[in-house]
């Protein structure tokens with residue numbers, strides 16, 4: 786199983802970015818934990834972060850031909866804005882789980898709507914870095 790882990794804008798700053806909201810775990814820590822978890826099942830993860838909408842779209846399009854079986858994505862701020870990333874996920878047709886570190890539903894109203902949730906296999910919000918692990922664990926068993 787090949788799992789693509791996608792991180793949207795500002796997630797490269799995890800660890801120092803509003804730690805009260807997003808926790809103190811870095812993106813590198815998360816990616817390392819996910820890689821180790823996948824390895825225990827003979828699976829592999831590939832992680833990619835970008836602050837640029839088009840770069841994320843290009844990476845999703847590439848997933849159509851690179852053997853990716855499942856996508857775990859935290860679209861970050863693009864969750865609430867990006868029809869383009871949504872359309873890319875719809876175009877490739879790969880199953881994906883939407884992850885948010887924070888519980889977006891107890892935050893500002895503009896974070897309550899997602900362009901992704903109705904296409905996702907499932908949505909995890911508010912569990913911090915553990916949410917990514919839950920998503921990868923699901924991907925490994927389905």
Ligand code: DQA
Pocket residue numbers: 794795859860861862863864884885886887888889896
């Ligand atoms: C986020 C929530 C988004 O509203 C925000 O723009 C982010 C991170 C989260 O993981 O909690 O950048 O996706």
